[in-house]
Amino acid sequence: MSDAQRATARQIAHKHLESGDPLGWFEELYALAGGNASIIPWADLRPNPNLIDWLNQHPMAGSGRALKIGSGLGDDAEELARRGFATTAFDISGSAIAWSRRRFPESPVSYVQADLFSAPEEWRGRFDLVVESYTLQVLPPNLRPDAARCMASFVSPGGMLLVIARGREPGEDEGRMPWPLTRDELSLFEAQGLKEISFEDYTDGESPPVRRFRAVYRAGGAV
Numbered sequence: 001m002s003d004a005q006r007a008t009a010r011q012i013a014h015k016h017l018e019s020g021d022p023l024g025w026f027e028e029l030y031a032l033a034g035g036n037a038s039i040i041p042w043a044d045l046r047p048n049p050n051l052i053d054w055l056n057q058h059p060m061a062g063s064g065r066a067l068k069i070g071s072g073l074g075d076d077a078e079e080l081a082r083r084g085f086a087t088t089a090f091d092i093s094g095s096a097i098a099w100s101r102r103r104f105p106e107s108p109v110s111y112v113q114a115d116l117f118s119a120p121e122e123w124r125g126r127f128d129l130v131v132e133s134y135t136l137q138v139l140p141p142n143l144r145p146d147a148a149r150c151m152a153s154f155v156s157p158g159g160m161l162l163v164i165a166r167g168r169e170p171g172e173d174e175g176r177m178p179w180p181l182t183r184d185e186l187s188l189f190e191a192q193g194l195k196e197i198s199f200e201d202y203t204d205g206e207s208p209p210v211r212r213f214r215a216v217y218r219a220g221g222a223v
């Protein structure tokens, strides 16, 4: 997606950030789109290739519970369900959740409108695979430690958290939304007691190519 195509999202994001409401812009953007996915910069209408690639390399016998954080229009959640996970997907935007349900009316995925920072208590420690892609990088830096704490809390004992994000060096300009993360920011998950079991730093196949971090963390306890 070009910078011009991101303009609307950036404008709405900045308006909310300047008014001290860093989470309000997602619903405004999805509602404004009114079913036109071309307004949503991250809506590719297909599962994330970085997720597909990881799932292909790590077949998990298609069992267990998966949680997709910031599920957008639902493609990643559908992919997890297709691979056999009992999948829950949530997004802060009610419009995004309603849109996902419209796109996938027969879906086995449980789509829930929820805020990461006040998610249902019963999700704590409940999921064998938690997938976070591109949500941390659209939250302002001051919210990321708490966001990482909340994300980590969903992982079951012995379960895994897969994180996919844009990457940058600490001294590099973070530019405009989306804001690439530093490796240090990903260590927020280890501060939550998860153990890093893999970390990849690579250039993806997008045009133009994007530097990605893809990391996997495991929670202690029974497997």
Ligand SMILES: C[S@@+](CC[C@H](N)C(=O)[O-])C[C@H]1O[C@@H](n2cnc3c(N)ncnc32)[C@H](O)[C@@H]1O
Pocket: 023, 026, 027, 042, 043, 044, 048, 069, 070, 071, 072, 073, 076, 090, 091, 092, 093, 096, 114, 115, 116, 117, 133, 134, 135, 138
């Ligand atoms: C950059 S988008 C990525 C969407 C999806 N993961 C994808 O890759 O297409 C971030 C998503 O996180 C959602 N989001 C942002 N803050 C959230 C929060 N506090 N709780 C739940 N969802 C949130 C947004 O509404 C948006 O759909």
